[in-house]
Amino acid sequence: MRPAVQSRGGAMQMKPDLVYSVLCDDVRQEVNGKFIFIGVFQNIWVQGLPAVHHRLCIANSWYNGNGEFQARSTIVAPDRKSRIIESVPVKIVLTDANRGSIVVNFFQNVRFGEEGLYWVEVGLDDALVARYPFRVGVPPQKKSP
Numbered sequence: 001m002r003p004a005v006q007s008r009g010g011a012m013q014m015k016p017d018l019v020y021s022v023l024c025d026d027v028r029q030e031v032n033g034k035f036i037f038i039g040v041f042q043n044i045w046v047q048g049l050p051a052v053h054h055r056l057c058i059a060n061s062w063y064n065g066n067g068e069f070q071a072r073s074t075i076v077a078p079d080r081k082s083r084i085i086e087s088v089p090v091k092i093v094l095t096d097a098n099r100g101s102i103v104v105n106f107f108q109n110v111r112f113g114e115e116g117l118y119w120v121e122v123g124l125d126d127a128l129v130a131r132y133p134f135r136v137g138v139p140p141q142k143k144s145p
Contacts, residue, residue: 016065016094016101018129021073021122027057027104035059035102045139050113055106058087060122063100068093072123073105078116085110112136 025039037059044053058073070089077084087105094101112118115137122130 013067013069014065014097015067015069015124016062016092018122018124019061019063019100020059021061021120021130021132022057022059023120023132023134024057024059025055027059027106035104041134043135043137044112046112046136048138049115049136050111051136053110053112055108056110057104057106058120058122059102059104061100061102062092062094062124064097065092065094066097069124071103073103074121074123075107075110076119076121078114078118080119084112084118 022037022040024037024041026037028036028038030036037057044051056075060071060073062069062071069092071092072087072089074086075084076082085107087107090103090105092101092103117133117135120130120132120134121128
């Protein structure tokens with residue numbers, strides 16, 4: 001078990017775990033609360049560059065925490081420094097370690113200027129929690145038989 005951390009207000013907090021992060025085209029929520037991830041991907045194939053991806057979603061599931069936190073998702077360019085797009089901070093309030101929070105960030109008209117390996121970065125408060133890659137480029141040519 002992770003140690004509790006005292007917040008500025010004196011209350012005890014425990015940072016949550018990132019259970020999963022999904023990069024996809026769209027996210028829907030059913031009446032019963034279940035999430036549907038549409039078009040999960042690890043590559044964006046385009047006809048040419050620069051290119052615009054019209055809708056991109058990052059869904060992050062946080063569990064096993066207690067307290068108030070700020071979550072953020074960022075897409076970073078292949079140089080690993082330039083931020084292509086970043087979500088606004090989303091407040092997460094967890095009052096029971098056995099309950100969680102799913103944060104979905106929707107991005108519109110994301111512009112990719114070059115081919116290469118881009119990175120999704122998931123942050124909590126001021127700490128980087130996870131980083132994973134996805135490729136943007138022209139699809140590889142199929143070999144003729």
